[in-house]
Amino acid sequence: xxxxxxxxxxxxxxQTTGHAWDGDLQEYNNPLPRWWLWxxxxxxxxxxxxxxxxxxxxxxxxxxxxFGSVSxxxxxxxxxxxxxxxxxxxxxxxxxxxxxxxxxxxxxKEMMAKVRTADYDQILKDRKMMEFVRSVGKGLFGDxxxxxxxxxxxxxxxxxxxxxxxxxxxxxxMNQIHQTLVEGRNGFMPAFGTVLKPEQMDDVxxxxxxxxxxxxPGEASERGKExxxxxVGGCYYCHGxxxxxxxxxxxxxxxxxxxxxxxxxxxxxxxxxxxxLKNLITTGVNNTRIMPAWxxxxxxxxxxxxxxxxxxxxxxx
Amino acid sequence: xxxxxxxxxxxxxxxYPRSVKGRFRNLKTGALILAYVIYYLLPWLRWDRPNxxxxxxxxxxxxxxxxxxxxxxxxxxxxxxxGALIIFAILLFFVTGLAGRVWCGYFCFQTLWTxxxxxxxxxxxxxRPARMRLDRGPWNREKIVKKGGTYxxxxxxxxxxxxxxxxxxxDAPTLVTDFILGRAPYPAYFTxxxxxxxxxxxxxxxxxxxxxxxxxxARFQSAMFDHDTLIVSYDKQRGESAQGRTKLGKGLKSRxxxxxxxxxxCIDCGYCVQVCPxxxxxxxxLQYQCISCAxxxxxxxxxxxxxxxxxxxxxxxxxxxLNGRQTRLLKPKTIGYGVILMAAIMILxxxxxxxTSYTATxxxxxxxxxxxxxxxxxxxxxxxxxxxKLTAPITLRIGIEGSSSAILDMDGMEQITLEPQERVKVPxxxxxxxxxxxxxxxxxxxxxxxxxxxxxxxEPIRREVPFSMPENGQ
Numbered sequence: 001x002x003x004x005x006x007x008x009x010x011x012x013x014x015q016t017t018g019h020a021w022d023g024d025l026q027e028y029n030n031p032l033p034r035w036w037l038w039x040x041x042x043x044x045x046x047x048x049x050x051x052x053x054x055x056x057x058x059x060x061x062x063x064x065x066x067f068g069s070v071s072x073x074x075x076x077x078x079x080x081x082x083x084x085x086x087x088x089x090x091x092x093x094x095x096x097x098x099x100x101x102x103x104x105x106x107x108x109k110e111m112m113a114k115v116r117t118a119d120y121d122q123i124l125k126d127r128k129m130m131e132f133v134r135s136v137g138k139g140l141f142g143d144x145x146x147x148x149x150x151x152x153x154x155x156x157x158x159x160x161x162x163x164x165x166x167x168x169x170x171x172x173x174m175n176q177i178h179q180t181l182v183e184g185r186n187g188f189m190p191a192f193g194t195v196l197k198p199e200q201m202d203d204v205x206x207x208x209x210x211x212x213x214x215x216x217p218g219e220a221s222e223r224g225k226e227x228x229x230x231x232v233g234g235c236y237y238c239h240g241x242x243x244x245x246x247x248x249x250x251x252x253x254x255x256x257x258x259x260x261x262x263x264x265x266x267x268x269x270x271x272x273x274x275x276x277l278k279n280l281i282t283t284g285v286n287n288t289r290i291m292p293a294w295x296x297x298x299x300x301x302x303x304x305x306x307x308x309x310x311x312x313x314x315x316x317x
Numbered sequence: 318x319x320x321x322x323x324x325x326x327x328x329x330x331x332x333y334p335r336s337v338k339g340r341f342r343n344l345k346t347g348a349l350i351l352a353y354v355i356y357y358l359l360p361w362l363r364w365d366r367p368n369x370x371x372x373x374x375x376x377x378x379x380x381x382x383x384x385x386x387x388x389x390x391x392x393x394x395x396x397x398x399x400g401a402l403i404i405f406a407i408l409l410f411f412v413t414g415l416a417g418r419v420w421c422g423y424f425c426f427q428t429l430w431t432x433x434x435x436x437x438x439x440x441x442x443x444x445r446p447a448r449m450r451l452d453r454g455p456w457n458r459e460k461i462v463k464k465g466g467t468y469x470x471x472x473x474x475x476x477x478x479x480x481x482x483x484x485x486x487x488d489a490p491t492l493v494t495d496f497i498l499g500r501a502p503y504p505a506y507f508t509x510x511x512x513x514x515x516x517x518x519x520x521x522x523x524x525x526x527x528x529x530x531x532x533x534x535a536r537f538q539s540a541m542f543d544h545d546t547l548i549v550s551y552d553k554q555r556g557e558s559a560q561g562r563t564k565l566g567k568g569l570k571s572r573x574x575x576x577x578x579x580x581x582x583c584i585d586c587g588y589c590v591q592v593c594p595x596x597x598x599x600x601x602x603l604q605y606q607c608i609s610c611a612x613x614x615x616x617x618x619x620x621x622x623x624x625x626x627x628x629x630x631x632x633x634x635x636x637x638x639l640n641g642r643q644t645r646l647l648k649p650k651t652i653g654y655g656v657i658l659m660a661a662i663m664i665l666x667x668x669x670x671x672x673t674s675y676t677a678t679x680x681x682x683x684x685x686x687x688x689x690x691x692x693x694x695x696x697x698x699x700x701x702x703x704x705x706k707l708t709a710p711i712t713l714r715i716g717i718e719g720s721s722s723a724i725l726d727m728d729g730m731e732q733i734t735l736e737p738q739e740r741v742k743v744p745x746x747x748x749x750x751x752x753x754x755x756x757x758x759x760x761x762x763x764x765x766x767x768x769x770x771x772x773x774x775x776e777p778i779r780r781e782v783p784f785s786m787p788e789n790g791q
Contacts, residue, residue: 035526
């Protein structure tokens with residue numbers, strides 16, 4: 001049989017398809033193997049089957065659902081409970097099935113369970129848990145906190161506190177942060193517009209500026225100091241005798257360089273700074289500095305994760 | 318349409334290669350045994366590797382590590398694979414330009430498995446005439462037993478081939494047990510049965526059609542051939558002479574008689590055609606089907622030896638040599654391929670030899686770029702990603718340089734021990750303190766220095782990263 005083929009070849013006759021176009025135009029015949037043709041028919045048949053195996057054809061108001069189904073576990077966003085779900089076969093449900101028992105997901109569940117039972121001290125000391133808190137906390141923070149505090153926790157100067165510095169209005173201890181998250185906070189400072197005379201206001205503002213080195217002490221600030229620490233102004237009730245604030249009341253530390261209600265560092269001239277400060281003392285803070293309570297919106301584990309996440313943002317004292 | 322008598326689709330013509338003995342057959346058998354010993358036994362080789370799988374060659378896809386003897390390849394070093402593929406490609410070009418289709422003839426897995434399957438076939442069904450007779454004959458007991466036995470053996474070999482391939486991706490002894498007990502993962506079954514099927518079909522049934530119809534390399538290699546390339550050729554001048562080839566007949570028995578009669582040395586015995594695994598006649602010149610297995614050389618040499626005529630009527634030679642010209646092996650093309658090949662090998666070797674035991678990347682947290690602290694100092698936060706590439710634990714110390722007033726605070730993780738192959742992300746806070754007037758030193762960059770303390774030796778990794786400050790330094 002080999003010889004047959006070889007004779008044909010050695011004969012040297014070039015085979016054409018046998019048809020001539022335009023008189024002399026011919027095509028060489030390089031026959032395809034027959035199995036190739038059958039493979040082609042096979043794929044054509046399979047393409048019809050594929051329509052039914054894989055969801056595709058619209059039928060009236062619905063469509064062919066395909067064969068087979070996939071079951072996977074998903075966790076409910078609201079309750080955090082896991083439930084088994086069955087869905088028709090497609091690559092998305094296959095992915096979900098894959099994810100629900102993937103190694104990463106199992107690890108995640110294990111870490112979550114560990115965090116759930118651990119207390120704050122244990123979490124802060126454990127490198128693995130901290131790593132987990134940072135990765136999960138980033139998502140939680142983005143979902144719940146970033147709207148006000150910014151994606152990186154940098155806040156908005158004068159409006160929402162910066163969480164990345166080491167200044168904590170309501171305290172940076174774990175219990176205090178936890179409390180802030182669960183119960184919320186409502187910052188309050190009385191309005192002194194009717195209490196202080198304009199020149200007294202001037203003096204107090206001058207004194208407060210000297211506390212953090214924004215202004216040099218002088219006669220005006222000496223007068224302001226008396227008002228601050230005296231019965232007229234009574235500022236020390238909340239801000240403390242050393243003006244370093246009282247965290248249990250959310251009263252700001254006036255001696256550091258961080259300003260959370262008025263954005264003093266952004267103002268250029270001493271006059272502007274003083275004016276901004278006087279405005280604040282005149283109107284006070286009333287129902288404008290509210291942190292909502294999250295106890296009804298976040299699960300205890302989420303609160304725990306977020307509290308640690310926020311604390312490591314600022315590296316609290 | 319009576320003119321269209323030509324068949325557009327071709328029924329395959331079964332090839333019954335006859336067996337042959339000789340130098341090249343031995344070479345091929347040697348290459349086959351070597352390749353099979355490596356392929357089938359390598360997954361069983363163990364390798365002492367603390368804290369990691371003990372299989373010498375293991376491509377651990379879920380764990381994202383390739384273990385090759387003492388070398389552990391991580392995901393980020395996957396470009397070595399590209400390097401290896403480039404080297405193989407250039408090696409192929411280099412060898413093909415020099416010596417033709419050496420790969421096809423001796424080392425290609427299609428050739429090897431086809432060869433093995435043909436051996437089985439011959440062992441079960443006999444030599445070429447016996448196989449042809451069997452195929453022509455009716456389906457009797459003998460045919461069923463012989464054919465069934467052949468297919469059964471093929472299937473066994475194909476299955477073990479598929480299972481062996483799977484062993485390279487998981488622990489081999491565990492896989493075999495799990496496979497039998499039905500506990501192996503689905504991809505293991507799929508891979509094994511897919512390769513069983515393809516091995517059976519390609520080596521048992523399709524054979525030379527893989528080379529002629531499917532293999533792209535068989536077609537584009539002709540671009541690498543030139544007049545100096547070694548090819549299996551029939552010496553037409555000697556074989557045909559003036560009157561062409563003729564069988565040994567009366568008065569044409571000896572070489573002298575034939576030369577007087579103007580007849581060539583080819584006695585037209587057809588042995589070279591019968592041994593050809595792709596079913597061509599090498600006497601028709603270089604053909605694209607030819608895989609350069611050189612079995613026709615062995616066949617012709619056998620005949621020439623029997624006649625006591627000189628060997629080499631069919632031989633490895635170049636077109637230039639056949640035409641009486643010099644064969645040039647040192648051509649710009651060969652030198653060029655050789656230089657590129659050496660360069661690629663050296664770069665890959667250098668890259669592997671100078672691999673680090675760990676990697677470190679440091680990124681500045683850009684939201685916020687900086688924070689001012691209560692004492693006026695400026696803090697930047699960085700995210701350090703550390704990756705231990707070893708299968709042993711290592712201890713690293715992280716420090717900073719570049720500013721005397723900068724302090725690093727990592728919550729006590731300045732010294733960190735990484736588990737084998739562990740990768741971690743740790744935050745690093747850098748603070749530049751302010752003087753009593755609240756003005757800080759103007760720092761633009763910080764250099765992190767990561768020193769290996771334990772587990773391996775390596776130069777410290779230094780990374781300069783930007784440090785952000787408000788414009789006036791306050």
